[in-house]
Amino acid sequence: MIGRGWTQPGGRPHAEAVALEQAGSAAADATIYVSLEPCAHESARGPACTDGLIAAKPARVVGALTDPDPRTAGKGFDRLEAAGITVKRDAMAVEARAGLAGFVTRITQRRPHVTLKLATSLDGCIATADGSSRWITGDASRAHTHLERARCDAILVGAGTVSADAPRLDVRLPGLEDRSPRRIMLGSGEVPAGWEVIRNPEAIATLDCNSLIVEGGAQTASAFLRAGLVDRLMLYSAPILIGGGRPCLGDIGLINLADAHGQWRLTDSRTLGNDRLEVYEAACSQA
Amino acid sequence: MIGRGWTQPGGRPHAEAVALEQAGSAAADATIYVSLEPCAHESARGPACTDGLIAAKPARVVGALTDPDPRTAGKGFDRLEAAGITVKRDAMAVEARAGLAGFVTRITQRRPHVTLKLATSLDGCIATADGSSRWITGDASRAHTHLERARCDAILVGAGTVSADAPRLDVRLPGLEDRSPRRIMLGSGEVPAGWEVIRNPEAIATLDCNSLIVEGGAQTASAFLRAGLVDRLMLYSAPILIGGGRPCLGDIGLINLADAHGQWRLTDSRTLGNDRLEVYEAACSQA
Numbered sequence: 001m002i003g004r005g006w007t008q009p010g011g012r013p014h015a016e017a018v019a020l021e022q023a024g025s026a027a028a029d030a031t032i033y034v035s036l037e038p039c040a041h042e043s044a045r046g047p048a049c050t051d052g053l054i055a056a057k058p059a060r061v062v063g064a065l066t067d068p069d070p071r072t073a074g075k076g077f078d079r080l081e082a083a084g085i086t087v088k089r090d091a092m093a094v095e096a097r098a099g100l101a102g103f104v105t106r107i108t109q110r111r112p113h114v115t116l117k118l119a120t121s122l123d124g125c126i127a128t129a130d131g132s133s134r135w136i137t138g139d140a141s142r143a144h145t146h147l148e149r150a151r152c153d154a155i156l157v158g159a160g161t162v163s164a165d166a167p168r169l170d171v172r173l174p175g176l177e178d179r180s181p182r183r184i185m186l187g188s189g190e191v192p193a194g195w196e197v198i199r200n201p202e203a204i205a206t207l208d209c210n211s212l213i214v215e216g217g218a219q220t221a222s223a224f225l226r227a228g229l230v231d232r233l234m235l236y237s238a239p240i241l242i243g244g245g246r247p248c249l250g251d252i253g254l255i256n257l258a259d260a261h262g263q264w265r266l267t268d269s270r271t272l273g274n275d276r277l278e279v280y281e282a283a284c285s286q287a
Numbered sequence: 288m289i290g291r292g293w294t295q296p297g298g299r300p301h302a303e304a305v306a307l308e309q310a311g312s313a314a315a316d317a318t319i320y321v322s323l324e325p326c327a328h329e330s331a332r333g334p335a336c337t338d339g340l341i342a343a344k345p346a347r348v349v350g351a352l353t354d355p356d357p358r359t360a361g362k363g364f365d366r367l368e369a370a371g372i373t374v375k376r377d378a379m380a381v382e383a384r385a386g387l388a389g390f391v392t393r394i395t396q397r398r399p400h401v402t403l404k405l406a407t408s409l410d411g412c413i414a415t416a417d418g419s420s421r422w423i424t425g426d427a428s429r430a431h432t433h434l435e436r437a438r439c440d441a442i443l444v445g446a447g448t449v450s451a452d453a454p455r456l457d458v459r460l461p462g463l464e465d466r467s468p469r470r471i472m473l474g475s476g477e478v479p480a481g482w483e484v485i486r487n488p489e490a491i492a493t494l495d496c497n498s499l500i501v502e503g504g505a506q507t508a509s510a511f512l513r514a515g516l517v518d519r520l521m522l523y524s525a526p527i528l529i530g531g532g533r534p535c536l537g538d539i540g541l542i543n544l545a546d547a548h549g550q551w552r553l554t555d556s557r558t559l560g561n562d563r564l565e566v567y568e569a570a571c572s573q574a
Contacts (some may be wrong), residue, residue: 005482006527052472054367073496118410122411122520122522123405123411123536124408124409124411124533124534125534128541133449134544180533185530222530239431239552239553239567240547240548240551241536241547241551242539242541243536243538243540243541248410249410249531250531251416254528254530255530257421257423260408261525262298263527265526276556276565277555278409278563280409
C-alpha cells in the first residue's frame with residue numbers, strides 16, 4: 001500500500017488526489033483501486049482526477065463502479081485506456097452502489113437517498129393508545145439508530161413529532177457527536193432554532209444533500225411512502241405486544257392488496273439486544 | 288434398536304407397551320429411552336408402564352422428563368430404581384417439555400396449550416382498510432400453517448371470522464388430510480355443521496384436548512391475550528406495507544408500556560418463501 005485516500009469533507013480534494021499525493025512517484029506502474037470511476041471533467045473546484053491518474057502513469061486501474069454522473073459516465077475509464085492504462089470497470093458494482101447509495105440517488109434521482117426508520121412492537125405499533133412510546137425498542141436498537149444518523153446528512157421528522165417530543169435527533173455516540181446531521185421538519189408550525197423546514201416530501205430535492213433519514217411519526221412516514229420517496233426501510237421491532245396502540249403507518253395510497261407485493265426486498269436482518277432489525281430496500285430503487 | 292413405539296391414537300396403548308412388545312425377551316439388560324417418565328398408576332384403560340418395564344428387566348432407563356402428572360411425578364422412576372434398574376432422570380427436560388407442551392400444559396394448567404397465529408404485513412395489518420386479506424403471506428407460509436394445524440388437536444376462530452370468511456380450517460397437505468383438527472368457534476351466532484362453540488377464552492379448559500391454535504381475527508386474538516391464555520405466538524410477516532389497514536390486535540389490556548416487556552422470548556425464526564416466521568414463547572409459560 002503506497003497511498004490511501006478518501007474525498008475530504010466538503011467534497012474536495014477527491015480521494016484520488018489524496019492517495020496520489022501520498023504515493024508520489026511510487027504510483028508509476030502501480031495498481032490503483034477506486035470505489036468510483038475517476039471524474040473526467042475539470043471544474044472550478046479542482047482538476048479532473050482522470051488527468052491526475054494519467055500523469056501518475058499507473059499500470060492498472062480497478063474501478064468498482066462507473067460514475068453515474070453524465071459528465072463522466074465512462075469517459076474517465078475511456079481516457080485512462082486511451083493513455084495505455086489497463087482498466088477493470090464495475091469490479092464491484094453492486095457493493096459500490098450500496099456504499100455510494102446517497103451519491104448515486106442524488107445523481108440519478110435528483111434527490112437524497114431516503115431511509116425510513118420505524119421502531120415498533122410486534123403488532124406494528126409505535127405507541128400505546130395514550131401515546132406512550134418510551135420505550136419500545138431497547139438500548140442496542142437506539143445506539144444503532146444513532147450510528148445510522150451519523151451516516152446521514154440530514155434527519156427529518158414531522159411537525160407533530162417536533163411539537164410533541166421536541167426531539168434532539170443528535171448523535172450521542174462517543175467520538176461521533178460532530179456527525180449529527182442537519183435537522184429538517186416536515187410541515188408547518190414553529191421551527192426550532194437550527195432546524196430547516198420543508199412543506200412536502202417532494203421538497204427534499206431542494207435540500208442539497210445525499211442522504212436523509214425519516215424518523216417519524218406515522219403521518220410523515222406515510223407521506224413519504226405515498227410519494228414513492230422511500231429507498232430503504234429500517235424496521236426495528238421489539239418483542240412486545242401493545243394491542244390497540246398507535247399504528248406505525250396511516251394511509252400510504254394502497255388500493256389493491258396485490259400491489260403491495262414485490263415492492264421491498266430484505267437485505268439485512270440482525271438481532272440488537274432483545275430487538276430485531278430488518279432492512280428492506282425498495283425493489284425499484286436505482287441505488 | 289430392538290423396539291420402538293409411541294402412544295397410539297386415543298391414548299392407548301402407551302409407547303412403552305408398544306416398544307416392549309416389539310423387543311420381546313431382548314429387552315432384558317437393554318437400555319430403554321423414554322421421552323416421558325413411565326406412568327406409575329394403573330387405570331381402567333391399562334396397566335402401569337412402570338410395571339411393564341420392571342417385568343422386562345432392562346439394565347437402564349433414560350427418561351427425558353419427569354411426568355408432571357401428580358399420579359406419577361417421580362414415582363415411576365423411584366420404582367424402577369427400587370427394582371435395581373439404573374435410571375437417568377430429566378435427561379433432556381427442556382426439549383421434552385417443548386415436544387410435550389400440549390400434554391404438560393394440560394396437566395399443569397388444566398387447559399390446552401394455546402398457539403396464537405398472526406399473519407401480518409410489516410406494519411402489523413391483517414387486512415386492508417376495506418377488509419381484503421387475500422393474500423398477505425405467500426404459499427410457503429400457508430403450507431407451514433397447515434402443518435401446524437396438523438400438529439394441533441383443535442383450531443379456533445372468532446364468530447366474526449366464521450361469518451365473514453366461512454373458513455374450512457382443514458389440513459390440505461398430501462397424506463395429512465385426516466389430521467385436520469376439531470374446529471371451535473369463539474362467541475355466539477350460527478355455528479357451522481361439525482363445529483363446536485365456546486363463549487369465552489377461559490372455556491378452553493372444557494375442550495378436553497392438549498393443543499389449540501387460535502387463528503383470528505383480531506378481536507379473538509386480543510381476547511386470548513387479555514385473558515393471559517397464549518403460550519406461543521407464531522408471527523408470519525410478509526414483506527409488504529399496507530398502511531392504515533386493519534390492525535392484527537385490539538385492546539389486550541396493556542396499561543403501562545413497561546409491562547409489555549419481558550413477556551415473550553424468541554425461540555424460532557425462519558424464512559418461508561418471501562415471508563418471515565418468528566415464534567415467541569410466553570416467558571411465564573409452564574411448558
